[in-house]
Amino acid sequence: MAQDVKKLQGRKNNLITWRFIKNRLMTVFAFGTILVMLCILISVLITLFVNGLSGLSFFTLTHMTAPQGLPGGLLNPILGSIIQVGIAIIIVVPTGILGGIFLAECSNKKLSTIIRFIADIMMSVPSILIGLFVYILLVMTMGYSALAGSVALALLALPVIARTTEESLNMVPSAIHEAGFALGAPKWKVILFICLPAAKGGIITGILLSISRMAGETAPLLFTSLGNSDWSWNILKPMASLPLTIYQYADSADDTWIKLAWTAALLITLFVLCLNLIARIYVDRHRKKD
Amino acid sequence: MSFFQNKNLRVVSVLGLSFAFFAAVLPNVKAQDVVTITGVGSSFAAPLYQNWAASAVKDINIKVNYQPLGSSAGKNQIIAKTVNFGALDMPTSIEQLTQENLVQFPTAIGGVAVVVNVPGVKEGQLRLTGDIIADIYAGKITKWNDPRIVAINSGVTLPATGIAAVYRADGSGTTQVFTSYLSKESANWKKAYGSNTSIAWAVGMGGRGNGAVASMVKNIQGGIGYVEYAYALQNHLNTAQLKNVAGNFVAISEDSIKAAAKAADWIHAKNYSVDLIDTKGADSWPIVSTTYVLVHAENKTSQEVTKFFRWGFEHGDAIATQLHYIPLPVVVKEKIEKTWEYAGVAGKEAKAK
Amino acid sequence: MLLKQSGYRKDKKIIPFLFTSSMWCGGALIFLIFLGLIFELFWQGKQAFSVFGFHFITSTDWNPGEQQFSAGAALIGTLVSSCIGVVLALPLSFGCAYCLNELMPQRFSKYITATIQLLAAIPSIILGMWGFFILVPLMSQYVQPFLQNLFGNVPYIELLFSGGTYGIGILTAGLILAIMITPFITAIMQESFSNTPVMLKESAYSLGATRWEVMHQVIVPWVQKGVVGGVVLGWGRALGETMAVTFVIGNAHHASWSLFMPSNTIASLIALEFSESAVGSLKMSSLMALGAVLMVISFVVLFCSQLLLKQVLKSR
Numbered sequence: 004m005a006q007d008v009k010k011l012q013g014r015k016n017n018l019i020t021w022r023f024i025k026n027r028l029m030t031v032f033a034f035g036t037i038l039v040m041l042c043i044l045i046s047v048l049i050t051l052f053v054n055g056l057s058g059l060s061f062f063t064l065t066h067m068t069a070p071q072g073l074p075g076g077l078l079n080p081i082l083g084s085i086i087q088v089g090i091a092i093i094i095v096v097p098t099g100i101l102g103g104i105f106l107a108e109c110s111n112k113k114l115s116t117i118i119r120f121i122a123d124i125m126m127s128v129p130s131i132l133i134g135l136f137v138y139i140l141l142v143m144t145m146g147y148s149a150l151a152g153s154v155a156l157a158l159l160a161l162p163v164i165a166r167t168t169e170e171s172l173n174m175v176p177s178a179i180h181e182a183g184f185a186l187g188a189p190k191w192k193v194i195l196f197i198c199l200p201a202a203k204g205g206i207i208t209g210i211l212l213s214i215s216r217m218a219g220e221t222a223p224l225l226f227t228s229l230g231n232s233d234w235s236w237n238i239l240k241p242m243a244s245l246p247l248t249i250y251q252y253a254d255s256a257d258d259t260w261i262k263l264a265w266t267a268a269l270l271i272t273l274f275v276l277c278l279n280l281i282a283r284i285y286v287d288r289h290r291k292k293d
Numbered sequence: 294m295s296f297f298q299n300k301n302l303r304v305v306s307v308l309g310l311s312f313a314f315f316a317a318v319l320p321n322v323k324a325q326d327v328v329t330i331t332g333v334g335s336s337f338a339a340p341l342y343q344n345w346a347a348s349a350v351k352d353i354n355i356k357v358n359y360q361p362l363g364s365s366a367g368k369n370q371i372i373a374k375t376v377n378f379g380a381l382d383m384p385t386s387i388e389q390l391t392q393e394n395l396v397q398f399p400t401a402i403g404g405v406a407v408v409v410n411v412p413g414v415k416e417g418q419l420r421l422t423g424d425i426i427a428d429i430y431a432g433k434i435t436k437w438n439d440p441r442i443v444a445i446n447s448g449v450t451l452p453a454t455g456i457a458a459v460y461r462a463d464g465s466g467t468t469q470v471f472t473s474y475l476s477k478e479s480a481n482w483k484k485a486y487g488s489n490t491s492i493a494w495a496v497g498m499g500g501r502g503n504g505a506v507a508s509m510v511k512n513i514q515g516g517i518g519y520v521e522y523a524y525a526l527q528n529h530l531n532t533a534q535l536k537n538v539a540g541n542f543v544a545i546s547e548d549s550i551k552a553a554a555k556a557a558d559w560i561h562a563k564n565y566s567v568d569l570i571d572t573k574g575a576d577s578w579p580i581v582s583t584t585y586v587l588v589h590a591e592n593k594t595s596q597e598v599t600k601f602f603r604w605g606f607e608h609g610d611a612i613a614t615q616l617h618y619i620p621l622p623v624v625v626k627e628k629i630e631k632t633w634e635y636a637g638v639a640g641k642e643a644k645a646k
Numbered sequence: 647m648l649l650k651q652s653g654y655r656k657d658k659k660i661i662p663f664l665f666t667s668s669m670w671c672g673g674a675l676i677f678l679i680f681l682g683l684i685f686e687l688f689w690q691g692k693q694a695f696s697v698f699g700f701h702f703i704t705s706t707d708w709n710p711g712e713q714q715f716s717a718g719a720a721l722i723g724t725l726v727s728s729c730i731g732v733v734l735a736l737p738l739s740f741g742c743a744y745c746l747n748e749l750m751p752q753r754f755s756k757y758i759t760a761t762i763q764l765l766a767a768i769p770s771i772i773l774g775m776w777g778f779f780i781l782v783p784l785m786s787q788y789v790q791p792f793l794q795n796l797f798g799n800v801p802y803i804e805l806l807f808s809g810g811t812y813g814i815g816i817l818t819a820g821l822i823l824a825i826m827i828t829p830f831i832t833a834i835m836q837e838s839f840s841n842t843p844v845m846l847k848e849s850a851y852s853l854g855a856t857r858w859e860v861m862h863q864v865i866v867p868w869v870q871k872g873v874v875g876g877v878v879l880g881w882g883r884a885l886g887e888t889m890a891v892t893f894v895i896g897n898a899h900h901a902s903w904s905l906f907m908p909s910n911t912i913a914s915l916i917a918l919e920f921s922e923s924a925v926g927s928l929k930m931s932s933l934m935a936l937g938a939v940l941m942v943i944s945f946v947v948l949f950c951s952q953l954l955l956k957q958v959l960k961s962r
Contacts, residue, residue, distance in 0.1 A: 069347060070340060070343030070344045070346070070347050071339075071340050071343065071344075071527060072527065072616070073347055142375070146375045147331075229331075229360060231331075231358045232346070232358050233329065233356045235329060240331070241358060251504075254502065254505040254508060255502075255504030255507070255528075256504055256508035256511050256524065256527075256528035256530070257504070257527055258528075
């Protein structure tokens, strides 16, 4: 009898210790995965800084790209990227916000559900297919142009902005909504002048995040804006951009080009990370205010 | 509310700063009545055209945007009229030229180097033959210490490293030149793979453009690849010696390419298509090629293109030599000028002459 | 008075009309772009489908010189590399989400979550570059010889790890993909984990369950679909990733058992060969058809993931 109790207790103890060991093991594993991810991020950042920082000089920022063997900078890709992302933003912000308003306010729930679903899928559609689509639409008819590149970037960002706009519109308290109607304002006035400003925080965050995504996208630009080794103001002509320059330079064996590619990569990464941080801080502040 | 006003202020100041940056930088950017022409194609000739472009803009107010996307791209994009000129390393057939109303002219001669990355082998030390290279790319020879390689490399210690054959993944004139060399050297290769701008490779991995092939060979132990000579030199790659028709092992150099280029029979060549592979001569480098440009005939922007290349022919020989291309002989340049006039693409200055 | 009234009426009619119609345009645009994308890819790829027929999917030939094109090799490369990515990303993201949601105090986990999400923000071309210059040498010198030693004598499995250790190949591509999609999957897992009712968790804890038991027996069963949906969404992303893969996959049209061999994915093949194909040529049509195939696969995968996620994240 006493032996049986002991046995049982022993088994119970074993069970308990095994449970705790398992728990401990899983905790170690979980922290391990975090450590792995952090190590990868740190490794990427360190590589970027070590290889890219030395090229980040006034000369690089104020000179054009040059052929192999000659000293060159990154001025035209930087400006090209700014211009193309800028045009993309001009295209996508109004259309995306309209799409978002549609998703939030459309009275036909079935239709808006379908379109919401499509927008969600579009967010993850391979970006290279967007590039192909714009090639068929614009490049086949007008030739390579910065505008085609901007349109491709805009198409990428459209579903993102539409969905964030919708979500932030839905988060606007219905009391505010109704207060507007109670004052006798028509629907469009309520949406444009009451709901949109109230949802501003979320929309701006969405825009910032899509800018950061557009700045680093390469695949949709490959067949649309082609790249340019020189300066071009004309948005109907091929234009340089940082990602395309990286693609060309990193794939070469020339040491100075590879260094410039790292510098360009560092520039984009810093820009993207800053935008992400700003967006995050912005979200936090808005949450606190609410 | 004050937060938003502050934010607006911040936005304004950021905008202002960026405009200040533009204003500070833009005086460097000359954007007057400079004509820009776009060309795509051969990465074989890219260093040459890009260096010519950098120097020519001061003299002739023409900017050239050259994107090395591969010879097939050069041919297809000029046919599609998405660019102003296409560059390629293989001559286009007369039927296709007349059908698409294109004009073809050569711009320079260059050599294709076989580059290797074998641990323990010094620069220019390794000896190879066309037959062995063909078997490497066919997957029959897989280790660097294969008896057939060892047999012709006495005094060189070859490691047991696996061979990583690197080829051009894009359609490339360099591939065409290289595979026609292999076809000439190896009957098996000719039967199984033949020569083309891109073929169905048996083993190995592809790189995009001459640059990527160079970069992969540089980074992968045991790599072998083929690139234009300028790429091998600029990137300090280890080149192999090849056995030429005369039976000598020659290293690639300006002299050995020049020796091969002498054999070109420009007078009888139709549309300038000369064959410079496996030319006779004791010191000739066996894989040499001419690089070409395609433009549309009777076209206004084509005149800007020829204006640029005329500048290259007149003032660019020094640059070409510096980049280890062989400039065209004067006779050929004169012949090209006539071709331009005949096709109605000679730039304005030529007519004034 | 009359004028004012008519003006008021005009205002009342036109502006709402403009507003609703532009709103509808915005919605329709998303719909049209999506339909247009699918339609155009199939339309442009029609020629290739009609020339090669079903052979286009099953064959692995790719020889532009002989005008032979097919999706087989690239399709296998796409599926295998993305599956490796998912298989590697699954434990990583599960561990991360478990740690961040259940183990770490919230004031730390907030910052670490943000940091891991930064990894998702890094453009793929930069990860590709990092992969080519940092990961590829590591793979060829340490990881691949190690794997070959480990599995070299195991029948069948050795096939997966045979061949030269070049560092470039499907395995490396899968690794990069895993790094890219882990933050995505982590974010979705975190979101679905936090949707578990607190009451359930607390009752489990009060019965003496360990953290892992709560995770394993309470949270995971509760949010199963969300976890699966997140993984599938990650897979959908990995299928179409272009730039990071192009750098490390080796661009070879081979279908081989070995994970060390260079291969190709649909996206990287399109990126590489599209610019050299002539408008109207069989090659361009084949590349468009490849795009259509990729579109169909990603559509099906993303569709499933959205269905799964919708049910879990509905409570939002």
